[in-house]
Amino acid sequence: MSKYVQVIMNFAKTEEIDRLFTYSIPIHLAQKVSIGQRVKVPFGQGNRTQVAFVIHLLDNLTEENYRIKPILELFDEEPLLSLEQVNLARFLVNYYGCTFAMALELILPPGMAKTPYRPLPETETYICRGLSLNDLEKYIAKESTKKSFDKQRAILTLFMMEEAISLEELKKSQEVSPSSLNTLIKKEILRKEERLKVFIPNPIAYDAFKVLNEEQQMAKDKIYQAIESPYYKGVLLEGVTGSGKTEVFLTAICKVLEEGGSAIVLIPEIALTRQTLMRFRERFGNVVALTHSRMGSGERQRLYQEAKEGKIRVMIGPRSAVFMPMVDLKLIVIDEEHEATYKSETTPKYHATDVARRRMIGCGGTLILASATPSLESYYQMQEGELELVPLTKRIGGATLPYVQIVDMRRELQNGNMQIISGALHEAIERTLIAGNQVMLLINRRGHSTFINCRNCGYVVKCKHCDIAMTYHRQSGYLECHYCGHKEMIPTICPSCGSSHIRFFGSGTEKVEEYLQNYFGAYGIGRMDFDTTSGKEGHSKVLEAFQKHDFNVLVGTQMIAKGHDFPDVTLVGIIAADQALYLQDFRSEERTYQLITQTLGRAGRGDKKGEVIIQTYSPENMVLEKIKYNQQQAFYEDQLKVRKLLGYPPYTHLFSLVVSGKNETEVIQKVHTLKYYYEYYNKKGLFRIVGPAAATISKIADEYRWQLIMMGVEREKVLIYGKYCLNKFINRENTGTIKINWDIDPRSMF
Template sequence: ICYDKFLTLNEEQQIAYEKISQYNIYKSFLLEGVTGSGKTEIFLHLIRDVIERGESVIVLVPEIALTRQTEARFVERFGNRVALTHSKMTPKTRRKIYLQAKKGEVQIIIGPRSALFMPLPKLSLIIIDEEHDGSYKSESTPKFNAIEVAMWLMKQNNGKLILASATPSMETYYQATINQIEYIKLTKRAGNAVMPDISIIDMRLEMDRGNMNIISRALHIQIEYTLKSNKQVMLLLNRRGHSTFINCRACGFVVKCEQCNLPFTYHQKQNILLCHHCLNQAPVPSVCPKCNSVYIRFFGNGTQKIEEYLNHYFSDFGIGRMDLDTTSKKNELENILQNFEQKKINILIGTQMISKGHDFSNVTLVGIISADSLLYIEDFRANERTYQLITQTLGRSGRGTDKGKVIIQTYSPNNDVILDIKNNNQVEFYKNELCNRKILGYPPFSHLFSVLISSETENITIASIKKLFAYYLHYNKKKLFKLLGPVQASIPKIANRYRWKITIMGLQRDILLLYGRFCIDKFTENEDTSQINISWDIDPKNMI
């Protein structure tokens, strides 16, 4: 252990460290700290104590993008006791780490949710960083929630679980407020850093003034000033590609994926149309496929379009893009982050990948290109997710000695969520959101069980979901559960399969799970299910 590499904790950090350290039994904590408050330094001090006792630790991060930076800080202090694991490693490398963990040759494992299953001996501490992130819930088989698994592991091992975030999930926040888990708050940034100034730009006024560009005049001026000051810029647009749909201005035809009946997204670099749901590809039409008009236009904005705009004005400063298209190959992600760290790139555009935990001290400007993109989706968590994404992203600004600035572009400047972010009204936001959830009976005041039926024939899908719903009605005579549906899924068709769903709400998770599965079992016993696929989940994070 390199003891000289540990920083001295400030007063808030020291109190948090001592609170967590005092327990020698199973205990769960919510460590809520503003972005840049030094949560990681507290982790490092706690891990040092664990290593000194000859025990081991798992640290979960939501994105593979974060593992490199996290690993560097941990290796600096703990050397070869640290190992990294994630899905982009070869099976051979992961097997080697698995065996090292089993033999106790490493004591600290860092990785996404799958790192939980590393067989570390004497496991006494699990840290889940950015605990609010949806990636900790596996939506594909095997379905599991990493937080639930971590809680179970620490109960078995009599250890400690730390859930850390600047914007905790509603479920975790509620548990902390009713003392089911210990609640620890950090209200100040570490060192001399202060929270950034936030400005809101009404994009409706930009249009009225004749600016049809994706970047407002204020953000453009601020980017120019920041770059000339030898500082760096991060821009968030949670939508990859160049244009979100192609439309004929003569007849109104929209080019759609025939397998999903949803608009294709135009990807300029590859010059293709790509469906983001089933990955179907199509050539870019030069004339309208319906009326042969040449008046076919690209509409909507993606990260590629911002990159195109920035290259026109700021190409000399180096521009990087971080989304699924630019990080799918080996080492691409590491190269982008390394180039940004070394200032070969000075503007980094990205989807939500850039919002999570990155620590670049030279970034003094963050731009949120379209703050409305998540606000109006068909999900009761829309407000929560918007608040978390924007707050996390603006936290990348001003983490060094210079004060940061954030510009939020929106068409809804008076929306309560946007105003709470601007005015840093986090307590008020959580209070109001919990109040709304309680009135509507949504989590954390209930549990959800979702069932989705899909088939290549729409009539079979509808007939099957109605029959299954009849089973749920029949076995709900005591009215213990609230049944919602059956309804068409938010994305009605993916890869030539029609999708319908039922959502069930219940107060007791175990009984809800039993009821949900029992009715599916009865349905499959008595009905023909050869042409349908049934998938279900308990407490899903994705309602689409």
């Protein structure tokens, strides 16, 4: 019987309190306290009551040179966290350098850390007939002449067919008036009854599975071998767009469910949830659930509890779904694994792939990383034998890869075409729509015009609070900053020289939409970007309308590039292929390759031949050449050679610091002092220090930003060194008003 507990305080998000505290267990609680449970304890000199997570149970203490306070009472009826989740929190602390309390809060759904955990209610309220069927018919006949009876009749008609209906179902019906329902209950025509909840999982719908082709069958067999292994296995499912990767991992999930296990499927965007959920529910029914950040906290807490109780066996969602407490978790699939959205930009800055790998190692399960364009890190791990390659090289159903044409926009200008759409793309759109097919156009920038420029003096209208050009949004009629949200009226004269030669330059989704409306409005034009999908069902509404041909041309940002399957899309246009090619980021070529390849994969996925037109001002660029001629392996090999030569990931690990503040002089002074600390403690020369330099976006929301980067081969040493030097700086220097934001293995260099 354990006599003591070691706990982490619920509020311990600072390093001073981020440690284990020991308490004794009163005799009356000895049989009730478990790891993962929360308890109330007296804390500090004032013995204020605080909530804490139980991390360890101890029979004895090695030292007792201080007074041990007792637990006051339980906060939860049963453990909120499993032992596996507590161990996962330890991993987050060690791997990402966050506090224990931050890790635990990350694992839990929003709001759950503050409320007591109780099991889901085992009963639910039903409304039942209070009369026999004959007596109910007589009552309806008697009351039917009354004008006020219509709403009651609508309710009673339901009970002529059903003896009992759950109150939850009745509330969802628009025909049911709450006041009329209460009236019928008071008259004892209907009655309330509490019934035991019985969850009956739907059987697997084997008929819904598609017949696999030879290549898919080989992939399935390899993945089955991984699942059958008692040890962790990592698989890289690399398949060209339209090769049927989803069908392969659906069969893998089927095997896991047959053996009593559960699975998590991660997707990069909320935009993909509707399509993915439909496919999975068709095969696995009510054991499939969806979670994402736009759901209410209550809904997400309910899903957490249902997963913990084993009712949900397949959980789908963006990166936070990786923490769901699935029972007997045996498989995690990360679809479009190359996407940057799997890396969190808020503390703790975890990467879902790392967390998934850790969970599968702990469970002896299988991790499937699926992509047509794997991340360079995954490709390197495959070469090193850490991931088993499972390739899919052909599109299903005899479909072929689309024909790719590269249009030199410099020639368009020489020929007098000043429009955003080239002549070749315009003609292709017209040809496609006349044939009854659909078009998708990518321009990875929202708004109408990306900047406003004075032709007289060259002045560019920038945000007053950020070092970034203001974007014109035609819909709102304002200039907007996409970083701080600041809005301004459009100037009529140049603020610098007073000239009236102010012009719009650059293009975004709104400008492309405007062009399309002018020429192809009769076919229906849709737009998909942050501005049109901000609501809870925003993504679904746009995609559903496109699926039903409510409109036939869809223009959007990178949201449209990922995983969508529309058989009538035969033309894809890349409006501005150069936008991301020349950013100050060593991953810019990799990201451009992935984005364009994924987008062109939307064309010709059915039995119709696809066509892709890429507009660029640098057609000779190596990335575009490799895309046009489908030379993916050559692209990856070239990139790895460059990364190795420059000492960048995946051959090294990065520790990035951004020093920011409202006083530019102070920021520059402090970041140079901080560099001195890193140089001083780098006596063995294990680490390479780059910078300091002004960040790519040097000012955001009135704060100046400078960046300092450390590189090293061993990740653990990079993290320890990075945090150690930073803590020395903070403890010894007057940091003034500056803020320091750090990240280990960042995916963005901005």
